[in-house]
Amino acid sequence: MANALSLDSVVLSQDAKELVILDQTLLPNEVKFLRLSKAEDIWEAIYSLRVRGAPAIGVAAAYGVYLLSAQEDTGDMEQFCERFKAHKSYLDTARPTAVNLSWALNRMEKVLEAEKGSLSVPQMKQRLLSEAHAIREEDIAISRSIGRLGFELLKPGDGILTHCNAGSLATAKYGTALAPVYIALEEGWNDLRVYCDETRPLLQGARLSAFEMQTAGVDTTLLCDNMASLAMRRGKIDIIFVGCDRVAANGDFANKIGTSGVAILAKHYGIPFYVCAPTSTIDMSIPHGDDIVIEERKPEEVTEMWYAKRMAPEGVKVFNPAFDVTDHDLVTGIITEKGIAYPPFDVSFKKLGIQ
Numbered sequence: 001m002a003n004a005l006s007l008d009s010v011v012l013s014q015d016a017k018e019l020v021i022l023d024q025t026l027l028p029n030e031v032k033f034l035r036l037s038k039a040e041d042i043w044e045a046i047y048s049l050r051v052r053g054a055p056a057i058g059v060a061a062a063y064g065v066y067l068l069s070a071q072e073d074t075g076d077m078e079q080f081c082e083r084f085k086a087h088k089s090y091l092d093t094a095r096p097t098a099v100n101l102s103w104a105l106n107r108m109e110k111v112l113e114a115e116k117g118s119l120s121v122p123q124m125k126q127r128l129l130s131e132a133h134a135i136r137e138e139d140i141a142i143s144r145s146i147g148r149l150g151f152e153l154l155k156p157g158d159g160i161l162t163h164c165n166a167g168s169l170a171t172a173k174y175g176t177a178l179a180p181v182y183i184a185l186e187e188g189w190n191d192l193r194v195y196c197d198e199t200r201p202l203l204q205g206a207r208l209s210a211f212e213m214q215t216a217g218v219d220t221t222l223l224c225d226n227m228a229s230l231a232m233r234r235g236k237i238d239i240i241f242v243g244c245d246r247v248a249a250n251g252d253f254a255n256k257i258g259t260s261g262v263a264i265l266a267k268h269y270g271i272p273f274y275v276c277a278p279t280s281t282i283d284m285s286i287p288h289g290d291d292i293v294i295e296e297r298k299p300e301e302v303t304e305m306w307y308a309k310r311m312a313p314e315g316v317k318v319f320n321p322a323f324d325v326t327d328h329d330l331v332t333g334i335i336t337e338k339g340i341a342y343p344p345f346d347v348s349f350k351k352l353g354i355q
């Protein structure tokens with residue numbers, strides 16, 4: 001089985017004509033890359049979680065809006081800008097919660113706005129391409145910085161609990177919540193233990209985090225989400241690292257459904273709970289976690305997906321939010337690439353230069 005760290009979750013093809021993504025819906029059973037160039041296919045890949053995880057979605061969106069704009073054959077800058085904005089608005093509707101999607105698209109638009117007066121359309125296409133590449137390259141560096149800061153919080157032999165997948169697959173490489181483990185491996189540590197919450201209903205913990213950690217040679221244990229309490233009670237968990245999709249200005253954050261329960265348990269058992277967040281995931285325009293839009297997904301993800309046959313009565317009502325909000329007072333610290341923010345978060349975000 002391929003080492004997950006060697007698999008690129010999202011890149012542009014050599015000829016810069018296709019978005020190449022690892023189809024994460026097929027993992028861990030099949031490693032298959034998709035080559036996408038049509039708007040509907042790129043949108044669908046994000047919506048269906050073929051490419052997923054906040055930073056990876058941002059990279060896919062940046063390459064996506066470049067590709068679609070580069071296909072426009074107008075030489076007129078005004079028309080080009082209109083077409084760019086239409087592609088941007090369309091891709092922005094694929095998923096609502098991860099701020100990185102709109103963050104990356106807005107960053108691409110800023111380049112367009114700032115340089116449209118001085119560049120020809122072909123030059124602008126090149127400029128957008130280099131910006132999309134920069135977003136991906138920066139994401140790799142950011143993940144490594146988060147990994148290093150997280151690593152410094154670890155002791156040899158620690159048991160780490162993680163929820164969902166905020167690993168290499170969810171970013172351009174290394175991940176956020178799993179990055180400290182990759183750094184530990186580079187440092188020659190081989191006695192960390194990683195516990196992966198299964199993460200119902202889409203099983204990102206079982207299919208992706210367990211796959212990443214096991215193929216990296218880490219001592220990996222999979223548990224159902226409702227087993228985390230006992231694992232903590234029995235002293236198996238020393239620290240918790242999770243990713244996030246959007247952090248509000250007060251430090252509340254949205255992450256995969258089930259995260260807030262893990263944070264509440266961690267407080268009960270006195271276990272440090274850290275959120276790993278590139279600063280691009282911090283949305284200072286949102287004052288409070290309750291203002292974050294929570295994606296709701298189709299009922300079949302709960303009633304029948306992954307089962308050989310349906311496991312719920314026909315017609316039963318289903319509540320299927322993809323994310324939940326964790327209150328900032330349950331968070332020990334937020335690990336960004338610029339440093340670790342500790343409560344009160346409004347003050348520490350300012351100190352880190354986040355605005």
Ligand code: MRU
Binds near residue numbers: 053167256
């Ligand atoms: O629905 P998903 O799989 O995209 O949700 C992913 C998460 O919740 C991750 O924890 C988050 O995006 C951070 S990834 C570094």
